Amino acid sequence: EVQLVESGGGLVQPGGSLRLSCATSGFTFSTYWMNWVRQAPGKGLEWVAYINQDGSETSYVDSVKGRFTISRDNVKNSLSLEMNSLRAEDTALYYCVRGILSPGGYWGQGTLVTVSS
Amino acid sequence: QSALTQPASVSGSPGQSITISCTGTSSDVGRYNLVSWYQQHPGRAPKLMIHEVNKRPSGVSNRFSGSKSGNTASLTISGLQAEDEADYYCFSSAGSSVVFGGGTKVSVL
Numbered sequence: 272e273v274q275l276v277e278s279g280g281g282l283v284q285p286g287g288s289l290r291l292s293c294a295t296s297g298f299t300f301s302t303y304w305m306n307w308v309r310q311a312p313g314k315g316l317e318w319v320a321y322i323n324q325d326g327s328e329t330s331y332v333d334s335v336k337g338r339f340t341i342s343r344d345n346v347k348n349s350l351s352l353e354m355n356s357l358r359a360e361d362t363a364l365y366y367c368v369r370g371i372l373s374p375g376g377y378w379g380q381g382t383l384v385t386v387s388s
Numbered sequence: 389q390s391a392l393t394q395p396a397s398v399s400g401s402p403g404q405s406i407t408i409s410c411t412g413t414s415s416d417v418g419r420y421n422l423v424s425w426y427q428q429h430p431g432r433a434p435k436l437m438i439h440e441v442n443k444r445p446s447g448v449s450n451r452f453s454g455s456k457s458g459n460t461a462s463l464t465i466s467g468l469q470a471e472d473e474a475d476y477y478c479f480s481s482a483g484s485s486v487v488f489g490g491g492t493k494v495s496v497l
Contacts, residue, residue, distance in 0.1 A: 330485045371424060378434050
């Protein structure tokens with residue numbers, strides 16, 4: 272059974288940092304592009320970042336460029352998102368997503384990030 | 389602000405067919421056959437309904453179909469059922485990034 276389990280969310284002050292993690296199992300992690308997608312409370316989905324299979328290619332939505340870093344560990348089958356200089360508008364449920372444009376698109380249950388003083 | 393344009397809402401009666409559009413540009417939807425559609429029920433994680441414009445994953449009802457014409461992709465739900473009431477989102481490759489729609493709320497009257 273495919274499992275994507277996010278962790279690391281919480282309450283952080285504006286300007287602060289958080290590191291999200293996604294533990295995966297049930298599939299060959301190293302063969303999939305991985306993504307982070309977020310959803311602000313009551314709002315739509317917003318793609319945040321992707322990373323290719325070996326970590327050599329990454330891409331970000333403009334609003335997080337220079338502040339967020341996506342990475343992966345193909346030995347531990349895990350995905351991470353390092354978030355710095357957090358803003359109120361980064362408040363959202365963050366989903367770990369396998370292959371968002373592929374036949375195997377699959378989402379975790381998300382971890383909530385709240386940026387507030 | 390979403391790069392792909394979807395109608396905010398679409399409604400239909402049980403048994404009817406509805407179509408949700410997803411309009412992009414020649415740099416994303418029009419250029420790549422990498423358009424996916426996701427269904428999201430309230431409080432739930434999104435579920436893949438269509439990938440690569442018109443391919444349906446195993447386990448997804450054949451009442452769901454996808455297509456593309458020019459810069460616009462479409463998701464059609466035929467034989468509308470109460471359980472289809474949900475939000476639907478389109479995603480597309482834009483080469484070195486991913487673009488997405490603002491979502492469409494489907495209501496079953």
